[in-house]
Amino acid sequence: MRYHPHTPDEIRDMLAAAGATSLDDLFRSIPDALKLKRPLDVAPALDEISLFAELRRIAARNATEHPPFVGAGAYPHHVPPVVDQLLLRGEFFTAYTPYQPEVAQGTLQALFEWQTFVCLLTGMDVANASMYDGASSTAEAALMATRATGRSKVVVSAAVHPEYRRVLRTYLAAMRDEVVVVPYGADGRTDLTALEREVDGRTAAVIIGYPNFFGVVDALPEAARIAKKAGALSIAVTSEAVALGLLKGPGELGADVATGTFQSFGNGLQYGGPAPGFFAARESILRQMPGRLCGATRDKHGRRGFVLTLSTREQHIRREKATSNICTNAGLCALASTIHLALLGRNGLAHLARLNHARGRELRAAMERAGFGLRFSGPTFNEMAFEVGDAEAVVSRLAQRGIAAGAPLARWYPDDPRMKGALLCVATELHTPELIELFARSVRG
Amino acid sequence: MRYHPHTPDEIRDMLAAAGATSLDDLFRSIPDALKLKRPLDVAPALDEISLFAELRRIAARNATEHPPFVGAGAYPHHVPPVVDQLLLRGEFFTAYTPYQPEVAQGTLQALFEWQTFVCLLTGMDVANASMYDGASSTAEAALMATRATGRSKVVVSAAVHPEYRRVLRTYLAAMRDEVVVVPYGADGRTDLTALEREVDGRTAAVIIGYPNFFGVVDALPEAARIAKKAGALSIAVTSEAVALGLLKGPGELGADVATGTFQSFGNGLQYGGPAPGFFAARESILRQMPGRLCGATRDKHGRRGFVLTLSTREQHIRREKATSNICTNAGLCALASTIHLALLGRNGLAHLARLNHARGRELRAAMERAGFGLRFSGPTFNEMAFEVGDAEAVVSRLAQRGIAAGAPLARWYPDDPRMKGALLCVATELHTPELIELFARSVRG
Amino acid sequence: MANPTGWKPSMEKAAAAPAEAPEVGAGGATRGLAYEEPLLFERGSAGERMGVSLPPVQAGADLASDLPSELLRGPIAELPALFELEVVRHFTRLSAWNYGIDTGFYPLGSCTMKYNPKSSEALARLPGFANAHPLLPEELAQGSLELMWKLERALSEISGFAATTLTPAAGAQGELCGVMMIRAYHLSRGNARRKVLIPDTAHGTNPATSALNGYEVVQLASGPDGRLHPEAVRAAMDEDVAAIMITNPNTLGIFESHIAEIAEIVHAKGGLVYGDGANLNALLGVARPGDMGFDVMQFNLHKTFATPHGGGGPGSGPVAVTEALAPFLPLPVVAREGERFRLVQSERERPQSIGKLREFHGNFGMFVRAYALIREYGPEGLRATGQLAVLNANYVRAKLKDVYHLPFETDSLHEVVFTDKALKPSGVTTMDVAKRLIDHGFHPPTVYFPLVVPGALMIEPTETESKETIDRFVTAMRDVADQVKTDPEGVKAAPEKPVRARLDETRAARKPVLRWRPGMKVD
Amino acid sequence: MANPTGWKPSMEKAAAAPAEAPEVGAGGATRGLAYEEPLLFERGSAGERMGVSLPPVQAGADLASDLPSELLRGPIAELPALFELEVVRHFTRLSAWNYGIDTGFYPLGSCTMKYNPKSSEALARLPGFANAHPLLPEELAQGSLELMWKLERALSEISGFAATTLTPAAGAQGELCGVMMIRAYHLSRGNARRKVLIPDTAHGTNPATSALNGYEVVQLASGPDGRLHPEAVRAAMDEDVAAIMITNPNTLGIFESHIAEIAEIVHAKGGLVYGDGANLNALLGVARPGDMGFDVMQFNLHKTFATPHGGGGPGSGPVAVTEALAPFLPLPVVAREGERFRLVQSERERPQSIGKLREFHGNFGMFVRAYALIREYGPEGLRATGQLAVLNANYVRAKLKDVYHLPFETDSLHEVVFTDKALKPSGVTTMDVAKRLIDHGFHPPTVYFPLVVPGALMIEPTETESKETIDRFVTAMRDVADQVKTDPEGVKAAPEKPVRARLDETRAARKPVLRWRPGMKVD
Ligand SMILES: Cc1ncc(COP(=O)(O)O)c(C=O)c1O
Numbered sequence A, B: 001m002r003y004h005p006h007t008p009d010e011i012r013d014m015l016a017a018a019g020a021t022s023l024d025d026l027f028r029s030i031p032d033a034l035k036l037k038r039p040l041d042v043a044p045a046l047d048e049i050s051l052f053a054e055l056r057r058i059a060a061r062n063a064t065e066h067p068p069f070v071g072a073g074a075y076p077h078h079v080p081p082v083v084d085q086l087l088l089r090g091e092f093f094t095a096y097t098p099y100q101p102e103v104a105q106g107t108l109q110a111l112f113e114w115q116t117f118v119c120l121l122t123g124m125d126v127a128n129a130s131m132y133d134g135a136s137s138t139a140e141a142a143l144m145a146t147r148a149t150g151r152s153k154v155v156v157s158a159a160v161h162p163e164y165r166r167v168l169r170t171y172l173a174a175m176r177d178e179v180v181v182v183p184y185g186a187d188g189r190t191d192l193t194a195l196e197r198e199v200d201g202r203t204a205a206v207i208i209g210y211p212n213f214f215g216v217v218d219a220l221p222e223a224a225r226i227a228k229k230a231g232a233l234s235i236a237v238t239s240e241a242v243a244l245g246l247l248k249g250p251g252e253l254g255a256d257v258a259t260g261t262f263q264s265f266g267n268g269l270q271y272g273g274p275a276p277g278f279f280a281a282r283e284s285i286l287r288q289m290p291g292r293l294c295g296a297t298r299d300k301h302g303r304r305g306f307v308l309t310l311s312t313r314e315q316h317i318r319r320e321k322a323t324s325n326i327c328t329n330a331g332l333c334a335l336a337s338t339i340h341l342a343l344l345g346r347n348g349l350a351h352l353a354r355l356n357h358a359r360g361r362e363l364r365a366a367m368e369r370a371g372f373g374l375r376f377s378g379p380t381f382n383e384m385a386f387e388v389g390d391a392e393a394v395v396s397r398l399a400q401r402g403i404a405a406g407a408p409l410a411r412w413y414p415d416d417p418r419m420k421g422a423l424l425c426v427a428t429e430l431h432t433p434e435l436i437e438l439f440a441r442s443v444r445g
Numbered sequence C, D: 001m002a003n004p005t006g007w008k009p010s011m012e013k014a015a016a017a018p019a020e021a022p023e024v025g026a027g028g029a030t031r032g033l034a035y036e037e038p039l040l041f042e043r044g045s046a047g048e049r050m051g052v053s054l055p056p057v058q059a060g061a062d063l064a065s066d067l068p069s070e071l072l073r074g075p076i077a078e079l080p081a082l083f084e085l086e087v088v089r090h091f092t093r094l095s096a097w098n099y100g101i102d103t104g105f106y107p108l109g110s111c112t113m114k115y116n117p118k119s120s121e122a123l124a125r126l127p128g129f130a131n132a133h134p135l136l137p138e139e140l141a142q143g144s145l146e147l148m149w150k151l152e153r154a155l156s157e158i159s160g161f162a163a164t165t166l167t168p169a170a171g172a173q174g175e176l177c178g179v180m181m182i183r184a185y186h187l188s189r190g191n192a193r194r195k196v197l198i199p200d201t202a203h204g205t206n207p208a209t210s211a212l213n214g215y216e217v218v219q220l221a222s223g224p225d226g227r228l229h230p231e232a233v234r235a236a237m238d239e240d241v242a243a244i245m246i247t248n249p250n251t252l253g254i255f256e257s258h259i260a261e262i263a264e265i266v267h268a269k270g271g272l273v274y275g276d277g278a279n280l281n282a283l284l285g286v287a288r289p290g291d292m293g294f295d296v297m298q299f300n301l302h303k304t305f306a307t308p309h310g311g312g313g314p315g316s317g318p319v320a321v322t323e324a325l326a327p328f329l330p331l332p333v334v335a336r337e338g339e340r341f342r343l344v345q346s347e348r349e350r351p352q353s354i355g356k357l358r359e360f361h362g363n364f365g366m367f368v369r370a371y372a373l374i375r376e377y378g379p380e381g382l383r384a385t386g387q388l389a390v391l392n393a394n395y396v397r398a399k400l401k402d403v404y405h406l407p408f409e410t411d412s413l414h415e416v417v418f419t420d421k422a423l424k425p426s427g428v429t430t431m432d433v434a435k436r437l438i439d440h441g442f443h444p445p446t447v448y449f450p451l452v453v454p455g456a457l458m459i460e461p462t463e464t465e466s467k468e469t470i471d472r473f474v475t476a477m478r479d480v481a482d483q484v485k486t487d488p489e490g491v492k493a494a495p496e497k498p499v500r501a502r503l504d505e506t507r508a509a510r511k512p513v514l515r516w517r518p519g520m521k522v523d
């Protein structure tokens, strides 16, 4: 066993030192009745060569030749190989939460850089060291809002990612907090009149997508104003963070909290996880924030260094009074994003965002040439819904060619007749103009 | 340009500091007539995404789905992923020859470990820090022998890898040294009577394969004895070093020099290179050896450390009187082998060698079941020649199925009628019994 | 380069100082070259520099035309402009300031810091896994689904439960999921109940999780043997108690041997028993929570099944349940139909489900690694894992109990907890011992947890550490204990070798500096 | 663990010493944790431990039966028995003792230590490239052949020659190949000739290569301007001279501006002009050896085209030639027939070929990386490479020439050579300066080469280094020069920061210990 160092002799010596007569004897504190009397019924051990053969077989059952034209919360982007080669450095890869800062300055400085990137892109004052994903981050933001405001009503736009809203409902269920959904208009943006109507003195938070689930750049400034007027917190949700290279940060537009995922930076699709959820907010909310925070300080020689700080908010100190129960977060994924963002930098991020926007426009043009119009009239970044007739049929037809066509919106909006033929598609730097043209034509069939 | 840091402003400032008016001005020492007046006629620049698309397209024109059944000097083996992940550590990967030992102890200790592995496997006293490959290492050994003995005749067995012999001829051509080839017998071993006849007082070296090109374990002890009797050096050549996990080291069998490649350890096939050539010899020949040597010493605090040593043999000091012109060697490939050998260790190497031998026997049994006998009667390790009728036809037929069937020996021995139907095939830990069975049946067709 | 990290260039002075070989610790720790490294934002140029190579943007892609100009932003001024090599050096140098499992022994109690196999990294990067979009049409994602289904089955068998969900992102979310299911279960029978019982040895996530579910936490005191006793439970148990959360073995590394009786007591009053599976490593192949009376349990896949979580994550916290709780499992659920697999996504098919916890299906990348490990180990390997983890802990215990105070004589399983009681006279604390271990070349154990043990030093070696390594660690622990006698100040001055000496945590909390800003100061 | 590395455990002593922040160099160098690490052979257990996972050997595979028992060996006793994590830690710790381009600035003159792109590593590992057997049937290896053919074409264009062979393993084998072709050329015209002319600035491989071909080496003195002058060549040139070997720019970083006239002189007497292309980086896209009168030239692909050669290799040394020499190219040669490619392997097709230099077709793994780089750069990128490499060298020169002695005022191209002449009074040598640079955080330049310059310090920054980095290096060089005045002993005591202080090279050579043996001693 290449992972088990113990030789029979060592086991004998160690047992003797421990005063045990056998390995089984070490478990004498377990009542015999509770012990397993048979080998586990799992598949027999595989050597490395057979293991690779078996997992290659399984992986080959996934079709991933072409970049998918579906985004809907997970975005196909190019990850420069340098990201992974740095990420795999054992000192980063096999360290855990930096409880001992003197031997974790690498992790800590990188987390401090992550927090800064999140703040700069979202236009917020503070950000934490990462969350599980965009959905749970958003749910935690809503919980935080109810704590901070002492109110229990959460108003969320129907144009916020439906799976995020499902998670929100799951998280809030126990607290008997009330979730109210406001509709979207023909432009795919949140219906502001409806929002205005719903937001009241009992409202803790207003949640809006930016860009929203339809890829539409929603009316964040207006929503934030409505929330502020009612003394509620406004929460902006972003799953395609590349958009923040072109669009102002939620903080600049009045939002109090920004949540979502940085999966688009340095983290592959991996069938949906892991990826780094982010959580950013205004300074005023700092002490209500969930999750870990990395802060700067000095060592005894006066040299700058970093530590985890303000942990009195956290479960390991505050227990049932903690701001959240989160412990392990998405550190390594956050590091991958940090490395990718460092490579992109000021110029690369702006370029990447412009490129994605341009590819979105090419997709739109190609689809229009193929006879498919937009489902919503609102402004979009790199993702948009098209009117394709029978969306599910299109998806199955393209699947036969190994292409992931898009997300049929009717799956999430079964009761909205407008969604019947709506197919949500994305185009990024991975979708060349040729590929986009080909795709549009195949949709026509 | 992600690899060029210079901004226009920096270029301006640096030019000013250097007292140049423009980038072109920096080249004023080049006569105008010698300058290139047009852009280079190479393909236009590609961004990383397009670059990957283009190289993927090219790589896809190679068929590498199945492990090849051809060895003949390059052996398909499993390289545990851990080897590559350690090899890629920048501190190893991007350091060069350890000219400054205080900042190269990592490289130096690893080289010292490599030299030790080579000595332990070959049974020799000393080994150098690596050579280009097995063929040039063997040629350098022959040159060394002529220097050491002051004789000019090199006797080589026809069962030594034919490409090695071609390289030997190329290297010796200039020195007007004489190369004499002695035949092999029906057992695939060197014809000892013929060898005895050829080796005389003018003979500098006797070169023999171990195992030889036919996969046959040749008569090394006898050949070494014949050489010694004539005062010549015996050189044993090994290209499938895994065999040394089961067969005694050439040094234990009387050879004076051992050369070949450790490609089988930690180095993939890569269409034939790079891979680490090795060069080992008896202590007495030390100062005649080509290539770099790493030795142990102490630092000023008495701590053990390592340095490059005995460099008075080398070209950068001795110039035209050097033992060789080699400078850059195969350091990184030697490190890969060192890591793989460390993982294998005493038990793993013995196991791997037994496994390869067993797979060879399975191949032989399967081929016999399919009606194909052995071309040679001599003992083999994991590679052997089969009598298949029209070898070239078999190769083309299996190529159509994307399988590399083996090496038709007639390509290298056109004048030996026995070779007409001989197909040289290998089986390693990568060739499962099922795959072997399938192969044998496809050969039958 | 400016001097943001606050070091004082002083080459002449120091060079003049007498050179001598640095001390070397029992773990081989010495000193060598390291590099000060500014923040990314303190680096780079003002110019066009860029560390990526991207396709050009087609000319005439005029943005204003279709995006509201008031929402557009230009390049973000505070972002650095770096080129690739600069970034490579930055992170290469930063990484050297870290200590990971690949660097050395990492006995961080309760965190099961075992070796993370490198093979798993190659496997998780197979294009079929790495590039699969979570919304791939099912016929194009059969590989992902097959792997998830098989992992679920394996985890159910290993834990002794009927079904498992892979969805939760980490142990704490697994707890959240489990308690939500408990709540849903009670609700389905008319009443969610009000309280959750939690022993004082429990990890902070247990009470925090209960609170998140609106439950009042009732803390139970462990007995003098470090175990939870039936009496304590009986006394606290009533019809208003939804569940008890038990970690077994508990955070003292002690097996809760009364678990069966405790489960009976709780079940008798209609309560459920939640198992915090963070310490499952101790039981692999030896005993199964599902056979002990637990109704639901979370795995910490990233610990027990060795998936990498550098810097604090990602984790993966699958939850296993009994038949009775299966209907409440979160979505999605992987269903098998012959050789085909599909994802059950909708409440219509699973009306009692607590719903969704993640935007997609869980941390699939971790599933690949955990499944690979289970396949390589097989039944014998899994059992050996539990046995050797427990052997290592007991060996450490035997070798140190004469110099460090052992608060509980009770048998240990996978980890052992000592305290600094014996050192108290010298004024040296657990924290000092931890820091001094760094100078010896070891990562410190978990300190000051569990809270019930004052000055706790919690040591979990895991099965992937050799006797030689543990012997060196033991030597270091004993050296430190000796030094406490001869030179307590030396111990309090530790660590001496890392790029940073002891850091001022109070200062960090007093004036929080949580992000870089132009001209950032730390004082 | 025993104490093979000779360090003295001394925790108490050192810990008691007053703690102070270590000096920090201009390159950010400070001190941090490092780890002593024994040799692999001094590690591991006596038992069955193994760091690999292999299929079992079918029972009943009775060896003796078909292998001569006198040739069989059992497990090799001196080999260590390690498990995977032990090996990972060993090499992770060893690597930390190294300095690479990824660590920092590496101005090792003549070695062109530029950034090795990480993308190239991913590309070289594409299964189609990595797993291709060199004897694959040609129809299964069209990808490899297409890439080789295209790289050959690109290299021929970049160097200005008619044809290129990719076969040679490194620069020195490229030289060997080139001189062999020269010899074959002369032989084909009846007489191999006896001598090769080589300027005194040449790299050692030039004379060594000539000798390997049986040529007598005639060394030519360079002029006071560091250039080879036509008169010197004219004086030495006769019908017995087979060739002249010229490095252009030469190892002083100076362009041999008389090259055209020199070529004429040599050609007039029937000789050929060999170009050592190790310094081609200076000329990329700006000038081409093929346009200057060279007949043959080797590339150092691993330098100019950034292929990794950690620890000393592998290299790749393609050779480009004029039409006249093309028939003599070594085998194999890649031939294109429409969209199909094939390998010409036999002398029957190329009767004048010098034959084979490698067992197979060259270092293909390096070809992939070099080709990728050429494709990413394109014409502009290649030209910028040459320009910026030269800009960086000239900037260093301008910033240091007032404190370090510049032996030649002549223009520099890609590298600049200083000497320690100005430091002589203090007794500080080039070697001391080099070692002191380590404490500042930089890899030393090439020292004591070229031999014509006493105490040479040869600095080649390459184009992948930024102005900030070079400015820090300049600061370090100037600091050292200052320290030489104030504290020469401090400079001679360097380096202080690495895991090892200055090593005793004489001891190593006097009593060579070149491998581990049980009980190995170093004294
Ligand atoms: C006993 C125990 N329970 C729960 C947890 C929480 O698990 P996670 O960090 O994966 O959320 C931990 C991890 O620290 C733990 O040690």
Ligand SMILES: Cc1ncc(COP(=O)(O)O)c(C=O)c1O
Residues within 6 Å of the ligand: B326, B327, B328, D110, D111, D170, D171, D172, D173, D203, D205, D247, D251, D276, D278, D279, D300, D315, D316, D317
């Ligand atoms: C000028 C010069 N020529 C030739 C060589 C030899 O090249 P290689 O080391 O690749 O054999 C070198 C490399 O050090 C060199 O600098």
